[in-house]
Amino acid sequence: MATKRTMGMSVAAAGAAAVVAVRVARRGRPGTGHGPGAGRDPDGWKAVTVLADAEALRPGGRYPEPLAALADRLEIALRPAGRDRGTEVHARFRPGEHPDPEALRVALRDTKSLVETGIVQRADPVPHGVRKPTPFGIGQDAIESRSKGMGLL
Amino acid sequence: MKAICWTGIDRVSVETVDDPAILNDQDVILKVRLSAACGSDLHLLDGYIPTMRAGDVLGHEFIGEVVEVGAAVTKHKVGDRVVVGSFIACGRCWYCRTGQYSLCDNGNPNPGIPEALWGQSPGGCFGYSHALGGYAGSHAEYVRVPFADVGAFTVPDDVSDERAVFASDAVPTGWTGADLGGVQPGDVVAVWGAGAVGQMAARAAILMGAERVVVIDRFEDRLGQVVTHVGAETIDYSTSEVIPTLKEMTGGRGPDVCIEAVGMEAHRNRVDGVYDYVKQQLRMQTGRPTAVREAIEACRKGGSVFVLGVFGGVVDKFPLGALMNKGLRFSGAQQHGQRYIPMLLERMQRGEIVSEHLATHVLPLDEASHGYEIFKHKRDGCVRPVFRP
Ligand SMILES: NC(=O)c1ccc[n+]([C@@H]2O[C@H](COP(=O)([O-])OP(=O)(O)OC[C@H]3O[C@@H](n4cnc5c(N)ncnc54)[C@H](O)[C@@H]3O)[C@@H](O)[C@H]2O)c1
Ligand SMILES: [Zn+2]
Ligand SMILES: [Zn+2]
Numbered sequence: 395m396a397t398k399r400t401m402g403m404s405v406a407a408a409g410a411a412a413v414v415a416v417r418v419a420r421r422g423r424p425g426t427g428h429g430p431g432a433g434r435d436p437d438g439w440k441a442v443t444v445l446a447d448a449e450a451l452r453p454g455g456r457y458p459e460p461l462a463a464l465a466d467r468l469e470i471a472l473r474p475a476g477r478d479r480g481t482e483v484h485a486r487f488r489p490g491e492h493p494d495p496e497a498l499r500v501a502l503r504d505t506k507s508l509v510e511t512g513i514v515q516r517a518d519p520v521p522h523g524v525r526k527p528t529p530f531g532i533g534q535d536a537i538e539s540r541s542k543g544m545g546l547l
Numbered sequence: 548m549k550a551i552c553w554t555g556i557d558r559v560s561v562e563t564v565d566d567p568a569i570l571n572d573q574d575v576i577l578k579v580r581l582s583a584a585c586g587s588d589l590h591l592l593d594g595y596i597p598t599m600r601a602g603d604v605l606g607h608e609f610i611g612e613v614v615e616v617g618a619a620v621t622k623h624k625v626g627d628r629v630v631v632g633s634f635i636a637c638g639r640c641w642y643c644r645t646g647q648y649s650l651c652d653n654g655n656p657n658p659g660i661p662e663a664l665w666g667q668s669p670g671g672c673f674g675y676s677h678a679l680g681g682y683a684g685s686h687a688e689y690v691r692v693p694f695a696d697v698g699a700f701t702v703p704d705d706v707s708d709e710r711a712v713f714a715s716d717a718v719p720t721g722w723t724g725a726d727l728g729g730v731q732p733g734d735v736v737a738v739w740g741a742g743a744v745g746q747m748a749a750r751a752a753i754l755m756g757a758e759r760v761v762v763i764d765r766f767e768d769r770l771g772q773v774v775t776h777v778g779a780e781t782i783d784y785s786t787s788e789v790i791p792t793l794k795e796m797t798g799g800r801g802p803d804v805c806i807e808a809v810g811m812e813a814h815r816n817r818v819d820g821v822y823d824y825v826k827q828q829l830r831m832q833t834g835r836p837t838a839v840r841e842a843i844e845a846c847r848k849g850g851s852v853f854v855l856g857v858f859g860g861v862v863d864k865f866p867l868g869a870l871m872n873k874g875l876r877f878s879g880a881q882q883h884g885q886r887y888i889p890m891l892l893e894r895m896q897r898g899e900i901v902s903e904h905l906a907t908h909v910l911p912l913d914e915a916s917h918g919y920e921i922f923k924h925k926r927d928g929c930v931r932p933v934f935r936p
Contacts, residue, residue: 445641479641499659502654507653512569512619515671515693516656517681523552523602524561534600537660538677544659546666 438486438493439504441545442502445480446509448472460504460514468498503542522523550604550687551915556594559915561729564604567683567691572619575695577611577629581684581712583906583933584608585590585633586742587675587857589923594861595811595833598660606686606934607633607673608716610708614689614698622696628708629699630892631692632884633716635671638697642670649881654694655680664860668751669881671746686912688936700888706895708907712933713743713902714891720855720882721747722891724806725755727880728853732756737793737802737845739838741769741781743905743931744855745808749779750900752804757925761796763789767813776904776907784816793845801847807879810856813837819864826863833860843869843877906933 409436410533444451451457451472461483466492471484485502506512525531537544550564567576585608590596613627623629626690636643637653643651655661660678661668671693671881674684692699702711720840725748730736735750738745741764752760760779764770770781782792792804811834815821823835842852843866852875870877894900910918918932 428730443641445644449735470881495882503658506640507637510639511573511653511694513573514656515635515637515653516570517671517683518656519565519568519570521550521564521567521604521683522686523550523554523560523564523604525600525602528601531600534598534677538598538657538681541657541659541677545662545668547658547662 401536405502434546439484439488440495440498440502441482442506442547443475443479443482444506444509448481451483451505451509458505458508460501460508461485464497464501482524496540499545500543510515548688549912549925550683550807551606551912551934553591553600553603553605554601557592559592559605559919561912561915562616564687567689569615569617570691571693572617573696574617575613575620575692575699575842577609577617577625577631577690577692577699578614579609579685579687579690579936580628581708581933581935582606582609582687583712583716583931584686584918584922585931586744588919589810590675590857592860592919593812595827596676596678597860600677600681603674603676603681604683604687605674606684606690607675608712609673609685610702610712610715611685611690614857616879617695618677620695620790622700623699628702629887630702630711630714631673631685631699632719632882632888633672634669634884635673635693636696636697636885637694639810643650643697643885646696646883646886648883648885657681659693672881684932685828685914686936700892703892703896706892707903709903709906709933710895711892711902713747713905714888714895715884717743717883717905717931718747718891718895718900718902719725719884719887720744720806721749722751722887723749723880723882724808724853724855725751725804726887728804728806729851729876729880730755730757730804733758734803735759735797735800736761736804736806737842738779738806738808739842740764740808740856741766741773742808743807743902745806746773746777746879746905747900747902748806748808748855749773750777752806753778754894754899757902761798761802761839765816769925769930772904776901786921790845797847801845801850803847803850805842805846805850805852806855807838807842808855809838811835811858813856813923817841823863832863834858834862836865840864840866843875846847846873846875849874851876855882857881905931908932909935912936
């Protein structure tokens with residue numbers, strides 16, 4: 395019974411991991427990106443909404459570091475988000491630039507967090523007990539380490 | 548330090564792990580005074596929440612003493628006794644600003660995992676899988692509290708640890724259900740589940756002016772607590788049929804608000820429960836929504852059903868027809884603790900909310916296996932084992 399349940403868990407967890415992996419693979423495959431951002435949006439745009447006005451997003455005309463580091467290679471458009479929601483930051487790689495959708499997701503998420511909170515939150519290094527190097531665990535660590543660059547953004 | 552770690556299905560162990568450190572200037576480190584196990588931990592233990600990793604430190608309901616303070620923390624100092632909301636939220640994104648703290652945009656460093664599962668990422672949570680951030684939990688001697696000015700609250704001197712610890716999770720969760728479920732003065736409210744969450748949802752409904760509040764479960768000791776400490780009525784579903792009883796109690800209408808506080812491992816008291824059990828074991832659905840279905844069937848036309856019980860993925864045979872044709876409002880949430888905790892601590896101070904009876908077993912960390920065992924099987928009157936490191 396214990397074995398069956400353990401397997402059941404692995405199936406469920408592996409299922410979740412597979413969903414993540416498939417989505418990443420689908421986007422990472424060369425040629426499937428329609429636009430220069432190689433994202434799901436046909437034109438390669440990705441966006442986050444930041445609870446701040448456009449000025450606070452670009453103090454002195456410069457974006458916060460995570461976005462500034464890529465800014466030369468990006469087209470960036472700011473738009474009011476409507477209601478009380480702040481500013482939308484839309485970005486994509488310029489035509490001719492090699493698109494790196496993972497880096498763009500990380501840059502957008504970290505920029506948002508920095509502007510809103512002053513920091514980028516993290517859990518690592520985290521206190522933990524014994525972690526045996528099982529293939530499943532190693533796979534999960536790999537997914538977690540890339541999680542901010544993945545997802546539906 | 549010593550900590551209780553998840554090591555696999557149905558297994559916990561007490562291990563020596565690294566002490567937590569301040570990772571950014573908005574953190575504090577707490578010396579844990581009490582840390583309670585929650586029904587949500589049982590879903591982790593039973594293997595229904597993916598992305599747990601052997602060695603993860605459990606626990607998300609806790610009270611402690613501040614022992615180290617990050618440079619940007621303004622509300623807390625060394626020596627403060629604080630209770631901490633179980634969800635990790637920044638306090639400054641649009642969701643936090645609108646009181647929806649568990650939906651925080653900046654609290655979860657692993658947003659790609661929940662986005663793949665659910666489309667968007669909620670905030671982070673202590674000791675609750677890598678999908679919710681991979682943070683260490685509080686069943687340990689020390690715990691790091693990120694965004695401490697937002698998530699930690701000083702406890703008034705005259706509120707005991709045993710009462711205040713539940714201001715972390717069970718009490719604000721119950722309040723979230725009654726508040727967002729839309730309880731109005733004069734309502735009849737039914738609550739499924741007489742665990743800590745169900746009891747505190749019932750208490751919240753009473754404090755919001757509900758005329759009748761009834762809690763449904765099958766454990767006599769828990770139903771007894773509902774009568775004695777919460778002041779609500781009860782239905783024992785092992786001896787009474789729930790829906791006809793509720794109809795009779797409400798003059799044939801059905802309750803105005805139905806709060807589900809059972810979650811994905813509902814007991815199979817009905818034929819559909821057996822079906823749910825088999826499908827969940829085969830991983831053809833990830834939760835057993837038996838109580839959710841019953842709540843939807845029981846609710847009055849045009850009423851409100853609120854899901855507090857945790858679900859991770861998809862469920863089967865969802866009564867969408869009843870929901871649509873009866874014109875119900877249907878919603879759910881992880882708790883928005885930060886929105887309610889200051890008010891709840893005041894109510895605890897005034898004795899309007901009593902919660903220490905939920906701490907049926909106060910144990911050292913070393914008794915983790917025993918604590919979770921009696922909690923899981925509801926033995927020995929266990930409602931929540933609470934660890935004192
Ligand atoms: N939304 C949130 O933020 C939040 C916070 C904490 C806990 N939770 C969830 O709330 C749920 C309850 O938590 P808890 O700590 O009270 O758990 P618990 O295990 O102590 O209590 C659950 C109760 O539900 C009863 N029950 C089982 N099947 C039932 C059925 N078919 N009908 C009526 N009652 C039934 C059980 O007998 C038990 O008393 C869990 O799913 C937990 O994960 C959610
Ligand atoms: Zn909980
Ligand atoms: Zn937030």
